[in-house]
Amino acid sequence: MAEPVGIVLGSGLGPLADRVAVTKTVGFAEAGLPVSSVKGHAGRFLFGTLGGREVIVMQGRVHLYEGHDAKAITAGVRWFYEQGVRHIILTNAAGTLNEDHAPGTWMMLNDHLNLTGTSPLEGGPNFIDMTQVYDAEAMLEFHSLATERKVLLHEGVYAGLRGPQYETPAEIRMLRAMGADAVGMSTVLEAIQARALGMKVSAFSCLTNWAAGMSPEELNHAEVIETGAAAAGEMMGLLEAWCGL
Structure with a gap:
């Protein structure tokens, strides 16, 4: 039997779990993990199947900005x-820095x-090659499925910051100069922890808003939740198709 695929759902992306045929639910606390205090993070694991493939879905995650350290964040x-x-x-909700990657897309x-x-590998000489963090074979498969399903799927570099404040326009200009396409x-x-364990990694950002300075609109978490929920169905179809390969 194939190994289960693990899927982590970020802010506002909880509805991605709607197509999973759930057989068991385990809460974060029950699994010995810290529980998130952020809206849009249910804090539970769902065991089941998606597209005929065994999956374990992690609804929500904890963050550095909640006061957790890198080890706690990667416990899941x-x-x-x-x-x-x-x-x-x-998966995550992110601001887009790329003018060709509009909000509401992936x-x-x-x-x-x-x-x-910081890093979850702190505490010893845990030297891990990060040349190819995200699995190249899976990327090709997802691109092919997206083309078949007429899903607009961008590709790019994600900048991960601590938060919880959103970035300033000057910080966004810096990130764009560094080559980032999205920020969260x-x-x-x-991803670092998964690679250290020898796991394959795929990752997707739901682009929920223009980054600071790229739009006159004020950034707010409610918009992140709303846009993420609206775009969730499209990604769920793509994940279901991939799991059925």
């Missing part, structure tokens, strides 16, 4: 590994910038 990734997961799919990560100032407050530490 290690728990996935203990359950037999060897391919993890990370971006598949092909690389990232870890600007959190999660994912990079989970």
Whole structure:
């Protein structure tokens, strides 16, 4: 039997779990994990199937800005590994820095910038090659499925910051100069931990808003939740198709 795929759902993306045929639910606290205080993060694991494939869905995550350290933030990734997961799919809600990547669309990560100032591997000489963090074979599969399904799927670099404040226009200009296409407050530490465990990693950003200075609109979390929920169905169809390969 194939190993289960682990799927992490970010802010406002809880509805992505609606197509999973759930057989068991385990709360974060029950699994010995910290529980998020952020709206849009249910804090539970769903065991079931998607597209005929066994999956474990993590609804929500905890963040550095809630006061957790890098080890606590990546506890879910290690728990996935203990359950037999060897391919993890990370999702997040992010601001878009790329003028060609409009809000309401999705971006598949092909690389990232870890600007959190920390790592889950701290504490020893845990040297991990990060040349190819995101699985190249899976990227090709997702692009092919997106083309078939007429889903607009961008590709780019994600910048992970600590938060909780949103970035200033000057910081956004800096990030664009560094090559970032999207910015958020999660994912990079989970990807690092997964690679350290030898797991395959895929990751997707729901681009919920223009980054600071790119639009006259004020940034707010409610918009993130609303846009994420609206775009969730499109990604769920793509994930379901991939799981059925």
